[in-house]
Amino acid sequence: MPTISRKGLLMPESPIRKLVPFAEQAVKDGKSIYYLNIGQPDIKTPEVALEAVKNNTVEILSYSRSEGSDTYRKKLAAYYNKFDIDVTHKDIVVTTGASEGLLFLFSSIMDPGDEVIISEPFYANYIAFSTSSGVNVVPAVCSIEDNFALPSIETFEKLITPKTKAILICNPGNPTGYLYSKEEINKLASLAIKHDLFLVADEVYREFVYDGQSHYSIMQVEGLQEHAVVIDSVSKRYSMCGARVGCLVSKNKTVLQTVLKFAQARLSPPTYAQIASEAALDTPQSYFDDVIAEYVERRDTLITELRKIDGVKVGTPKGAFYCIVELPIKNSDDFAQWLLESFDVNGETVMVAPAGGFYSTPGLGLNQVRIAYVLKKESLIKAVHILKEALKVYKD
Incomplete structure (x- = not known):
């Protein structure tokens, strides 16, 4: 059988997207998921950008x-x-x-x-x-x-x-x-x-x-x-x-x-x-002012809630909308998959990104996850509560 390249074999899976099949199955099983794994903001795209496509006069693309x-x-x-x-x-x-x-x-x-x-x-x-x-x-x-x-x-x-x-x-x-x-x-x-x-x-x-x-x-x-x-x-x-x-x-x-x-x-x-x-590029500064204020509130809410959990360590992000969270576990890949396959609180669970994929040094980040705070504050509070309950019962 023909073989693929060494480069293809070495190409890593995305730590952000590799759990998608498990998330899809969890949804089929009737669970609701708080998606903290990917940097897809829930902030609305500026209307001026959408209108430029909807109302353009292009006749040949x-x-x-x-x-x-x-x-x-x-x-x-x-x-x-x-x-x-x-x-x-x-x-x-x-x-x-x-x-x-x-x-x-x-x-x-x-x-x-x-x-x-x-x-x-x-x-x-x-x-x-x-x-x-x-x-x-x-x-x-x-x-x-x-x-x-x-x-x-x-x-x-x-x-x-x-x-x-x-x-x-x-x-x-x-x-x-x-x-x-x-x-x-x-x-x-x-x-x-x-x-x-x-x-x-x-x-x-x-x-x-x-x-x-x-x-x-x-x-x-x-x-x-x-x-x-x-x-x-x-x-x-x-x-x-x-x-x-x-x-x-x-x-x-x-x-x-x-x-x-x-x-x-x-x-x-x-x-x-x-x-x-x-x-x-014509988006007014007020758009960014509102977005930044929203992200600061989300960040503060997330960090406050995470620090209430015993054994959890998290820094304070000064920009973007991510943080690395250290958990009292040994293998975040297994934990993230377990959350989707085997755990829920009242039919709800959480999807996180295992942090090992953000390191190239072997062995680092295995007890960490990346969380993207791209959900509303109420959802972040619920998501952290689910993590807290999950850590009480999870066994490495």
């Missing part, structure tokens, strides 16, 4: 430019300019989601066997992107004990080898909600310049920053222009996950020209979704 439409990229550049990020539309390539942007970037700046340093835990698909590109992930391990703060720059520097080509961060972070300070960004920037590395920042949660803090982009660092690459997306910002529109932003022309070749090979990003994304 044609290809756009491979780098994205001029009008969309120009409005994107204006958006970044508001945050003191000095770019033009020529510094932007529109991609089919942030995922495609990272895939194109990995293939553009690294060869098979090269290394990328990533602070750990990290977005699980970073492993999938590196596997697709033949790139090795080198983790800089963070700890729940200090709220997943950035490891020391000395720790980062010790990980650099002749194979290292890039440092990748997510700011604010998925799955931890950690927000990098200006000081931390500047230290990473200095390290990237010193060792002639790319500094890549996944900034898709840029708007979701709490407690009076502000987001500082790597694109704001003076002297980093040739090293900095930002990955962005409309998915979370405008609750438009299904649009699958993201972008790659850099002042490095060689990087952009190389990424464009990969973009040309897939022809173009989706036209209708670009229309919606362009219109979404």
Whole structure:
């Protein structure tokens, strides 16, 4: 029988989606599920974006430019300019989601066997992107004990080898909600310049920053222009996950020209979704003010309720809408599956994402789960109550 590739065998399952069959069976069995496993906001998509698709006058749904439409990229550049990020539309390539942007970037700046340093835990698909590109992930391990703060720059520097080509961060972070300070960004920037590395920042949660803090982009660092690459997306910002529109932003022309070749090979990003994304840029600030206030309430509610459970440890996210929760268990994969298959409270159960898939270091995160607080406060309270009752009876 023909065999599949080694790369295919190495490609990891999504820790977020691999439990879907068990959830589907639980629903068939009559259970209701609180979905805390995936970052799909329940916030409404801005009406201006939906109306742009409903009421457009397109008669032929044609290809756009491979780098994205001029009008969309120009409005994107204006958006970044508001945050003191000095770019033009020529510094932007529109991609089919942030995922495609990272895939194109990995293939553009690294060869098979090269290394990328990533602070750990990290977005699980970073492993999938590196596997697709033949790139090795080198983790800089963070700890729940200090709220997943950035490891020391000395720790980062010790990980650099002749194979290292890039440092990748997510700011604010998925799955931890950690927000990098200006000081931390500047230290990473200095390290990237010193060792002639790319500094890549996944900034898709840029708007979701709490407690009076502000987001500082790597694109704001003076002297980093040739090293900095930002990955962005409309998915979370405008609750438009299904649009699958993201972008790659850099002042490095060689990087952009190389990424464009990969973009040309897939022809173009989706036209209708670009229309919606362009219109979404007209979303008023009041929308974000309301959304941020809602997420802060949800975060505070979730953390308060979780800390009432004996043996549970959780940090305080400063951005995004995720947190890592350490549970008094040994295997969160088994626990998450058991919740769906064998446990409920009055016909209700919870779906969480086992955190082991957010680590590349073997053995780490096995007693942790990631929770996305994308449900209303009342639902979060009920979901945590179910977790509390489940932990009383669960046996590893």
